[in-house]
Amino acid sequence: MMQIVVDHVAALLSLPPDPVLPAANIGVKKPAILADIPAICLGLELDGLEHNGIGRIVRSGETVVKNTSLVVVSENSEIFSPDLLSLRLLPVPLKKNPSSSQEGLNAYGVQVTNISDSAQPLSYRLVLKPIQAEEYTLDPPRARLIFGRPLTKGDTLEVTQWTVFWRDDILLFRCQGQLSLEIWGLNYAEVNSISHKLQTKLAASPGLWRRQGFLRVCPSRFEPAENFMHSPTSGSSFSVWKQQLAYSFAFEAEEDAELSSGLPIKKVFVDMDQELPEKFTVV
Numbered sequence: 001m002m003q004i005v006v007d008h009v010a011a012l013l014s015l016p017p018d019p020v021l022p023a024a025n026i027g028v029k030k031p032a033i034l035a036d037i038p039a040i041c042l043g044l045e046l047d048g049l050e051h052n053g054i055g056r057i058v059r060s061g062e063t064v065v066k067n068t069s070l071v072v073v074s075e076n077s078e079i080f081s082p083d084l085l086s087l088r089l090l091p092v093p094l095k096k097n098p099s100s101s102q103e104g105l106n107a108y109g110v111q112v113t114n115i116s117d118s119a120q121p122l123s124y125r126l127v128l129k130p131i132q133a134e135e136y137t138l139d140p141p142r143a144r145l146i147f148g149r150p151l152t153k154g155d156t157l158e159v160t161q162w163t164v165f166w167r168d169d170i171l172l173f174r175c176q177g178q179l180s181l182e183i184w185g186l187n188y189a190e191v192n193s194i195s196h197k198l199q200t201k202l203a204a205s206p207g208l209w210r211r212q213g214f215l216r217v218c219p220s221r222f223e224p225a226e227n228f229m230h231s232p233t234s235g236s237s238f239s240v241w242k243q244q245l246a247y248s249f250a251f252e253a254e255e256d257a258e259l260s261s262g263l264p265i266k267k268v269f270v271d272m273d274q275e276l277p278e279k280f281t282v283v
Contacts, residue, residue, distance in 0.1 A: 044179060044180070086145060087159070173254070176251065183244070
């Protein structure tokens, strides 16, 4: 995630109308040949956590939606009880109708219709204590319908309920520390000019930096410019000038989802630890 910080810094320093240097000259790679100069090399040193507290915030994206499903009554189905007196609603969780002004069980807006005979669909009635075959009640904590009489095997039910449509978790990545900026030039005048432009860019647009995720960018170190012979691992040595500046920063950005151990998380097994009698799987 440190690369996110570096990418944002490089993008902002190369932003028109007055870029410090072109984007190709700003990054984490030190010059290897003379043609790589001028350049700004970026580095980070992050602060460690020294106390207990909030390290990462997770916000769940969710929308309450209306869901209609067709289910065939079967004693071998996982959603029906063996005696065909109850039906487990899926998907979960069960939510109340957001536009309903009713109270109690009616607030959930659950509707059940037997459509086995398409010419004469039969709507079931929601009651507190079902007795008749076309009556049912609702057990919200268990997301279960309980009918007055056993359902007829092979019948098709149209079940409408309100549930939640989940989006990927929105994670907030946050870090703070020291941002180092090494300015490389062919001579002192070039390094000095880039240094002035860089400091002006960092100080002149705090609102722009905040919009890119930087909560704070403050100068913390100013090193003198120096001339030395740079010896890359390949090729000839050459004379360069370099100056290092450092800024303390705090940065945050949103991520779409948490990383797994290398593969996307496809399925989660949930055990309610005797709070509810059943176990279920979220896919």
